[in-house]
Amino acid sequence: MTAFRQRILESINNETLQTALDNNTERRLKGRAAAFESIPDWRERRQRAKQIRADVIERLEDYLEKFIAKNEENGVIVHRAKDADEAIQIFLKIAKDLPQRRRERGERTKTLIAKSKSMASEEIALNHALEKEGIEVIETDLGEYIVQLRHERPSHIITPAAHLKKEQVAQLFHEKLGIPYTTDIPTLTATAKKILREVFLNADIGFSGVNFGVAETGSVCILTNEGNGRMVTTIPPVHIALMGMERLVPNLNDLSLMLSLLPRSATGQKLTVYTQLLQKPLQGQTRHLILLDNGRSRLQNSPLKEALYCIRCGACLNACPVFRELSGHAYIGKDKSIAPYPGPIGSVLSPGLFGENYFQLAQASSLCGACKEACPVDIDLPTLLTRVRAGQSPVASSQSPVTSNSVDRNQLPVTSEGAGLSPMTKFGLRMYTRIASNGRAFSAAQKIAAAASFFLAPSSRWLRLPAFTGWGYSKDFPKFAGKTFRERVRKLEGLKVGTLESLKVEGLKVEGAQRIFSFDKELEALGGHVYRTTNATKDLVEFLKSRNIQKVHVEPNTLDENLLQAAGMEWTHEPDDQIHAGVTRALCGLADTGSVLVADGAGNPLRGSLLPEIHIAILKAKDILPSLPDAIEKVKDTRAAVFISGPSRTADIEMTLTIGVHGPREIHVFVDDSNSE
Amino acid sequence: MTSVQLFITCLVDSFFPETGEAVVGVLNRLGVNVDFAPEQTCCGQPQFNAGLRKDARAIAERTIALFENTQGDVVTPSGSCAHQFRHNYLELFEGDSVWLPRAQALAARTYEFTEYLVDKLGAADVGASWRGLLTYHPSCHTLRGINVDRQPRLLLQNVKGAELIELPNAQECCGFGGVMSVEHPELSAEWLKRKIKNLDETKSPTLVVTDAGCQMHIAGGLHRQGKIQQVKHIAEVLNNV
Numbered sequence: 076m077t078a079f080r081q082r083i084l085e086s087i088n089n090e091t092l093q094t095a096l097d098n099n100t101e102r103r104l105k106g107r108a109a110a111f112e113s114i115p116d117w118r119e120r121r122q123r124a125k126q127i128r129a130d131v132i133e134r135l136e137d138y139l140e141k142f143i144a145k146n147e148e149n150g151v152i153v154h155r156a157k158d159a160d161e162a163i164q165i166f167l168k169i170a171k172d173l174p175q176r177r178r179e180r181g182e183r184t185k186t187l188i189a190k191s192k193s194m195a196s197e198e199i200a201l202n203h204a205l206e207k208e209g210i211e212v213i214e215t216d217l218g219e220y221i222v223q224l225r226h227e228r229p230s231h232i233i234t235p236a237a238h239l240k241k242e243q244v245a246q247l248f249h250e251k252l253g254i255p256y257t258t259d260i261p262t263l264t265a266t267a268k269k270i271l272r273e274v275f276l277n278a279d280i281g282f283s284g285v286n287f288g289v290a291e292t293g294s295v296c297i298l299t300n301e302g303n304g305r306m307v308t309t310i311p312p313v314h315i316a317l318m319g320m321e322r323l324v325p326n327l328n329d330l331s332l333m334l335s336l337l338p339r340s341a342t343g344q345k346l347t348v349y350t351q352l353l354q355k356p357l358q359g360q361t362r363h364l365i366l367l368d369n370g371r372s373r374l375q376n377s378p379l380k381e382a383l384y385c386i387r388c389g390a391c392l393n394a395c396p397v398f399r400e401l402s403g404h405a406y407i408g409k410d411k412s413i414a415p416y417p418g419p420i421g422s423v424l425s426p427g428l429f430g431e432n433y434f435q436l437a438q439a440s441s442l443c444g445a446c447k448e449a450c451p452v453d454i455d456l457p458t459l460l461t462r463v464r465a466g467q468s469p470v471a472s473s474q475s476p477v478t479s480n481s482v483d484r485n486q487l488p489v490t491s492e493g494a495g496l497s498p499m500t501k502f503g504l505r506m507y508t509r510i511a512s513n514g515r516a517f518s519a520a521q522k523i524a525a526a527a528s529f530f531l532a533p534s535s536r537w538l539r540l541p542a543f544t545g546w547g548y549s550k551d552f553p554k555f556a557g558k559t560f561r562e563r564v565r566k567l568e569g570l571k572v573g574t575l576e577s578l579k580v581e582g583l584k585v586e587g588a589q590r591i592f593s594f595d596k597e598l599e600a601l602g603g604h605v606y607r608t609t610n611a612t613k614d615l616v617e618f619l620k621s622r623n624i625q626k627v628h629v630e631p632n633t634l635d636e637n638l639l640q641a642a643g644m645e646w647t648h649e650p651d652d653q654i655h656a657g658v659t660r661a662l663c664g665l666a667d668t669g670s671v672l673v674a675d676g677a678g679n680p681l682r683g684s685l686l687p688e689i690h691i692a693i694l695k696a697k698d699i700l701p702s703l704p705d706a707i708e709k710v711k712d713t714r715a716a717v718f719i720s721g722p723s724r725t726a727d728i729e730m731t732l733t734i735g736v737h738g739p740r741e742i743h744v745f746v747d748d749s750n751s752e
Numbered sequence: 753m754t755s756v757q758l759f760i761t762c763l764v765d766s767f768f769p770e771t772g773e774a775v776v777g778v779l780n781r782l783g784v785n786v787d788f789a790p791e792q793t794c795c796g797q798p799q800f801n802a803g804l805r806k807d808a809r810a811i812a813e814r815t816i817a818l819f820e821n822t823q824g825d826v827v828t829p830s831g832s833c834a835h836q837f838r839h840n841y842l843e844l845f846e847g848d849s850v851w852l853p854r855a856q857a858l859a860a861r862t863y864e865f866t867e868y869l870v871d872k873l874g875a876a877d878v879g880a881s882w883r884g885l886l887t888y889h890p891s892c893h894t895l896r897g898i899n900v901d902r903q904p905r906l907l908l909q910n911v912k913g914a915e916l917i918e919l920p921n922a923q924e925c926c927g928f929g930g931v932m933s934v935e936h937p938e939l940s941a942e943w944l945k946r947k948i949k950n951l952d953e954t955k956s957p958t959l960v961v962t963d964a965g966c967q968m969h970i971a972g973g974l975h976r977q978g979k980i981q982q983v984k985h986i987a988e989v990l991n992n993v
Contacts, residue, residue, distance in 0.1 A: 080938060083936065083938050083939060084938050087938055087939075087942055091857065095964065181857060253829055289942075292977060304851075322780040396924060396925050396927075396939075396943055397939060400939055400942050405951060437803075438802075438803075438931075438932070438935055438936070439931065439932070439935075439936050440932060441892065441925045441927060441928065441929020441930070441932045441933075441940075442801055442892070442929060443892035443896070443925035443929065444892055444893070444895075444896035444897060445892075445896070445923070445924075445925070447896065448896050458839075458840075461800065461801060461803060461840075461843070463802075463803075464801070464802060464803025465803040465805045466982045492803050492804050492805055492806060493802055493803045493804050494803055495803075496802055496803060496931070496935065497802075497935060500802065500931055500934060500935055501802070501804070504798055504799050504802055504804055504807065504931070505804070507794070507798065507799070508796075508804070508810060508811060509800055510793075510808035511762070511793040511796070511811050512793070512810055512814060514791035514792070514793060515791065517762075517793040517794075521765070521766050522785075524766070533945075536975075537972065537975045539976075541939070544934065545933065545934030545935065545936075545937040545940075546933060546934050546937070546972075547938060548937035548938070548940075548941055548975065549940065549941030549944055549945075549973060550941075550969060550972035550973040550975070550976045551969075551972045551973075551975045551976045552972060553767045553768075553972060554767075555766055555767060556766060556767055556769045558767070558769060559765050559766055559769055560760050560769035560771075560772035560773070561760070561788070561790055562769075563769050563772070564772070564776070564788045564790075565772060565947065639851060665908065697955055748884040
């Protein structure tokens with residue numbers, strides 16, 4: 076038995092893992108289905124999204140050129156990395172050139188990187204490379220932090236610790252972090268939060284992945300629920316973003332379409348809690364953007380090109396019956412190394428980017444098509460899997476690169492076909508080809524098989540084959556028919572014709588006066604609170620007093636500060652890690668997702684809406700817009716902006732929703748109904 | 753009178769000839785003549801799925817040429833083989849100026865059995881009757897490969913006397929997957945277990961499928977586990993008057 080099959084069997088027999096996987100799968104599938112109900116036109120959106128991704132991949136260099144130029148204009152330092160080595164060298168160079176201020180103060184000797192989730196960094200094994208050079212890298216996504224403490228790789232691209240049960244996390248935190256053993260998920264989360272808050276505040280570099288780059292504006296879009304993605308891009312003096320070079324969309328409008336599909340597919344959310352759009356570095360901040368090739372150019376000119384459409388939502392993993400048995404750690408290469416990308420897309424990407432070592436992954440599929448059905452950009456994964464099996468990976472061993480030239484790719488040397496297939500099966504299938512290529516040989520073979528099966532099982536309809544045949548492992552084999560269909564065939568007559576009904580599709584849209592109502596309903600559903608007011612400052616003071624809050628951080632020109640003073644409140648325009656409540660303006664609200672838009676500006680509202688336990692947003696009723704596409708252009712004129720949808724949250728431990736991770740635990744929105752400006 | 757070409761599929765031909773007879777029975781009852789080209793063998797899907805494209809091509813070319821000499825729509829009692837003709841043949845011959853148009857011509861006249869009954873003949877009720885519970889397993893390639901789901905369900909709903917009960921998680925693969933069931937027997941076994949567990953929950957003695965692959969796989973699993981449920985191709989149910 077191959078190491079791969081051995082690993083599969085271990086996963087299947089690991090009851091803890093199977094329970095964790097079942098939980099993950101079922102909740103994800105349900106969540107996704109429910110989320111798509113709110114966009115009845117999702118089929119059209121999906122096709123449009125596919126077209127957009129296809130166009131981007133077709134003209135990738137043009138879009139990259141635009142994206143890079145815009146970023147340089149925005150003051151971002153852009154690097155291009157051909158491969159993993161180059162990317163790591165860029166990191167090391169940035170780390171070496173850092174201002175030495177913290178180290179000179181003698182607080183720490185090592186450079187500290189606070190890291191938010193990035194699959195591209197997994198692909199280039201970044202943490203390992205940096206740690207070897209004496210740089211400390213700390214994962215700050217709760218799930219990633221857990222797997223880092225366990226010295227593991229993430230087992231799922233969205234929920235890295237989906238393979239663990241809370242008892243395992245409890246034991247881990249007890250051993251590594253020295254807290255008393257507890258399986259209380261909020262306590263475990265709060266422990267990680269406390270430790271990681273120090274990391275954010277002291278890190279020399281904040282590191283993040285990128286969900287989308289916008290060619291037109293240079294925007295870097297980063298989605299997180301916990302708030303760590305905001306921390307690493309807001310607090311440390313240097314931000315490095317690592318981005319697979321294919322993750323582009325042409326403009327903000329296209330981005331908003333993608334954002335209507337990605338969170339729904341990934342976590343069943345209408346929008347992630349924090350949808351960040353970064354244009355220019357913040358005051359005093361340096362931003363580096365590293366664009367990673369690492370095999371993508373090669374893939375772009377190959378029959379596996381469509382795999383580059385992927386927006387890394389993980390829906391195909393959740394839908395896949397193979398992943399459901401395996402989890403990410405069982406997707407291994409011939410050298411037993413864990414594939415950087417698991418699941419259906421990983422079984423195409425891993426062999427596509429890294430070659431023969433991972434060909435075997437593509438054979439572990441029934442081509443059932445659940446992945447294609449789940450994919451928000453309609454990637455034809457079953458066909459891509461058959462292409463990998465046909466040896467059409469651009470890095471096929473000892474072959475010249477396979478290109479997308481469609482005639483060539485179906486004329487490959489026979490030796491490269493059947494990639495990852497066992498020699499026995501290959502031999503059997505080739506024999507069958509010979510038989511099936513001739514009608515008479517086929518009939519003769521049927522007769523021989525029938526005779527043999529009658530000889531083996533004279534009195535049963537079924538043959539019991541031994542387990543090593545594969546089939547005999549869990550089922551019996553039907554006996555060949557004594558008289559085949561072709562021997563029985565004849566003609567009959569008769570007539571009856573009925574009628575056919577067709578199916579209907581319904582639609583729904585939020586309009587005008589309904590917006591406030593919808594905004595309220597959506598935000599409350601996320602665990603936020605909405606208050607209608609005609610005097611925001613007055614009502615806010617009452618709220619603060621009811622909560623015994625004395626001091627707040629306030630964005631300038633947001634509240635009536637005379638009134639604040641009269642009410643005896645203390646406030647500051649400078650955000651402070653010790654203050655419990657931050658008040659910011661919301662540039663707009665979104666009716667269909669309950670989101671508010673907060674942008675960088677005087678008084679640092681980006682920090683004010685992130686560091687405190689309580690975030691309070693002041694929103695004018697007239698600024699509630701129907702949906703993201705109506706609002707997204709507003710980010711153009713900002714350095715950085717974030718759509719906030721509810722309180723910070725995580726579901727990284729046993730898929731249990733826990734509110735309040737790195738960002739605020741509470742969000743209160745005061746909707747100002749007064750008509751005065 | 754309308755005539756169709758029957759592509760019987762290698763599995764039905766060799767293992768379940770009664771399914772083929774039922775297909776002919778139903779079509780004849782609806783006034784459709786059935787022709788059978790005896791030179792036909794297999795559609796080449798096992799080779800195609802395994803990545804052996806040269807082999808798959810050889811069989812595909814032979815099959816395309818064979819049906820070029822015949823008239824009428826091609827009807828097959830398998831969503832999987834219909835998918836092979838309609839989708840995979842086009843993939844095999846992409847960019848081939850000689851074979852692609854020929855493959856497209858075959859694809860355009862190919863129908864899965866229930867799809868042909870409902871979409872082409874407009875039949876919703878074929879006059880079948882059945883006693884007791886039935887539950888339906890949508891084969892992956894019927895459901896997701898060629899998007900045929902409404903048709904078999906509609907036909908089953910109109911079977912007199914039958915009580916149709918929904919199979920839990922019906923859309924999940926049974927674990928056959930052609931060569932996967934021998935290359936990865938451990939995975940295949942898990943899905944099969946789950947499928948049978950779901951079938952048990954329905955209490956239905958009969959599981960209806962549209963594909964002989966699922967039929968031999970699920971029935972083989974039931975037999976191994978000593979269970980008594982039977983797996984029937986939908987044609988057999990529809991031919992029961």
